Amino acid sequence: MSESILKVADDLWTGARGIEDTHPFSFMGDAEEVADGVAFVPSFANVSAISTDDGLVLVDTGSALFAQHVHDTLRRWSPARLHTAVFSHGHIDHVFGVAPFEAEAAERGWVPPRVVAHEAMPARFDRYKLTAGHNEIVNRRQFGVDDLVWPREYRYPDETYADRTDLVVGGLGLELHHARGETDDHTWTWVPERKLLCCGDLFIWASPNAGNPQKVQRYPREWAAAMRTMAGLGAELMLPGHGVPVVGVERIRQALTDSAELLEHLHDETVAMMNAGAPLDEIVHTVRAPQHLLDRPYLRPVYDEPEFVVRNVWRLYGGWWDGDPAHLKPAPAAALAAEVASLAGGPGRLADRALELLEAGDDRLAGHLAELAAQAAPSDPAVQAVRAQVFATRAQHEASTMAQGVFRWAARESQERSQEG
Known part of the structure; x- marks a missing residue:
């Protein structure tokens, strides 16, 4: 990113540029000093660096793909060793940047960095290993990355805490607070002396990621409570896990209280x-x-x-039951689709009606009928072509990454099947 991240942040806040054109997960760039002794690396995910007399503290370390870049750009900002890394939570875009610093410490004879995180994080890593194949499929679909490889090995924290822990590094005090929100292992970090708040993914310059349809439970009520607590700190600089910094007490308070209210x-x-x-x-x-x-x-x-x-x-x-008695012990989806198609006059009639509904602007109902038609006639190229068209159009009409990812996956799946036929 060539222009200042703080200029981008101000433009987004004032509306000079739109977040739809500057997606919070798209920022990539070099380390930029955003306050005295504080650097910010826009990445996937962001990395915040704090200078102390005993070395650097990092809040999050980025993904494996950008780990070397994070290390190299921070080295252009400061030569100090990495003393402590705080993992805001265990998502893989936040916890894979320690290795270059550990290699550097070994090469130079430095004390290796320590990693601090919430006590629930080791169980998360254990679960990620257990369900690696599932997570690989889910994230390929969510982000549209066919060659995404889900990691099988993790850098577990050296120290964990339960509700709160206070660290002192080079004379600088840091408060680590636990909050269930996007994850059950989330940490937000408050540095009172510098009025600095590192909030992880509790704020990401987007509607909170509290509903992801392909991932495990989120906790919106506790998340909102944490944001209200953070809003009362009087922070002057907030560095999020994704998106850009928020600068100024009033802006930070507004961003957090609005998010909590939502x-x-x-x-x-x-x-x-x-x-x-x-x-x-x-x-x-x-x-x-x-x-x-x-x-x-x-x-x-x-x-x-x-x-x-x-x-x-x-x-x-x-629980998992949605209140519809037919869904408690349902028939196989393909059997239901075949019966509906028979009543409608065949899968082709369902597919034709799906296109009519799509043309009329009823994307949701069009999606149902296209899916039923494809389940009833999975080997019919014409039906699969309709399903591809319906879900490709639905993806174009959606704003969220979550919906776009699923609909594009469905469209491509049917496009491939239609060509096979």
Whole structure:
């Protein structure tokens, strides 16, 4: 990134540029000093570096793909050894940048860096090993990266904590606080002396990633509480896990309280309908995020989206059954599709109607019929071509990475099957 990351941050806040054109997961660049003794590396994921008298503290270390770049660009900013790395959470884009610093320490005879994280992180890494194949498939689909390889080995933390721990490095105090949010092992870091808040993925310049349809449970209520706590700190600089810094006490407070309000609204409205006995289908098509919050440049649904958060709240409190009795012990999807296709006059009729609905702007219903047609006639090239068209169009109409990833995967799957036929 050639221009200052702080200039980009200001432009995004004021609306001089749009977040849809500057996706929070697209920032890549060199280390930039964003405050005295504090550097920020925009990457996947971001890395925050803090200078102390005993060496550097890093909050997050980036992904394996960018680990060497992170090391090299930070070395152009500071020659000091890496003393401590704090993992904000265990997602693989945050925890794979320690190795170059460890190799450097061994080569120069330095004390190796220590890694500090929440006590739930080792169990996360264990789970990642257990479900490596599944995670590989899910993330290939989510991000559209066919050659993504899910790691089988991890750098486990040297020290863990439960609710809070205080570190002192080179005379500088750092507070590490646990919060369940996007993950169960999340840490936000507060450096009071420098009025610096490193929030990890609790804020990412997008509608909170509290509903990802292909990943494990998120915790919106506790997430909102953590954001309100952070909002009260009086931080002057907030460095997120994705996206750009937020500068200034008022901007930081607004960004965090707005984000908390969004999650609280989705959570509370969903729970109220659950308590009234509403099934999931009714809740999903009733609960909506306040539009004035979605209009904020830092809460646009460009990665996750509120509808998925509603589903995650249901999953948290209500289990896997959605309230439809036919779904408790359903027939095989292909059998249901075949029966519906027979009643409609064949899979081709379903496919034709899907295109009519797509043309009329009813993407959701078109998706149902295209899927039913393809399940009823999986070897029919014409039907698969319709499914490809429907879901490719749906992907074009979506704003969130989550929805785009699934719909593009479906479109490509059917495009390949139609060509095979």
